Amino acid sequence: MSQEIFTGRLRGHKVVVEGEDAVKLWNYGYYGEFRDGVLELSPPEALYLIFRGKLIVYDGSEKLGFTSLLLRFLKIDPKIWIKYLIYSDLRKRGYVVKPGFGGVSFRVYSRGAEIGKEPAKYLVYGLTEGKPIEIAELSKMIEEARSARKNLILAIVDRQGEVTYYDVTCIRL
Secondary structure (H helix, E strand, O other): OOOOOEEEEEEOOEEEEOHHHHHHHHHHHOOOEEEOOEEEEOHHHHHHHHHOOOEEEEEOOEEEOHHHHHHHHHHHOOOHHHHHHHHHHHHHOOOEEEEOOOOOOEEEEOOOOOEOOEOOOEEEEEEEOOOOOOHHHHHHHHHHHHHOOOEEEEEEEOOOOOEEEEEEOOOOO
């Protein structure tokens, strides 16, 4: 059995997949978001799928490899490498991962969740080891997660690219 490879096109800061490939890719692992009849992949999703050999991306007639696409995304988002490492790690652990909102890196669904019928369970914020954050920023993250009724997870990426997760809860005394 041959491995199915999907085709996408770079459009702005996203990769779009159209037609039958879009439906198959969504069904394959709930990748992307459907907008105006096309499947839009976020930069970490597109990079992950290219790395896994499941996606080929074109910009016009130019075929973009992992490194060339990463370099293009870095011009738009200097934190893309950290986001990619976290996204990739969560996917390898069996989670469905969607882009976040505001300062949130990702919304993460429980394993086995029915996407579209169940809400995300976690809000994941990506941080770099050794880079301090303000208590006010952490407090804001906790409040956002609490108001969205989600568990807050801090994903800390170390210098070797390893990701460690911390479940954050707020205790009032």
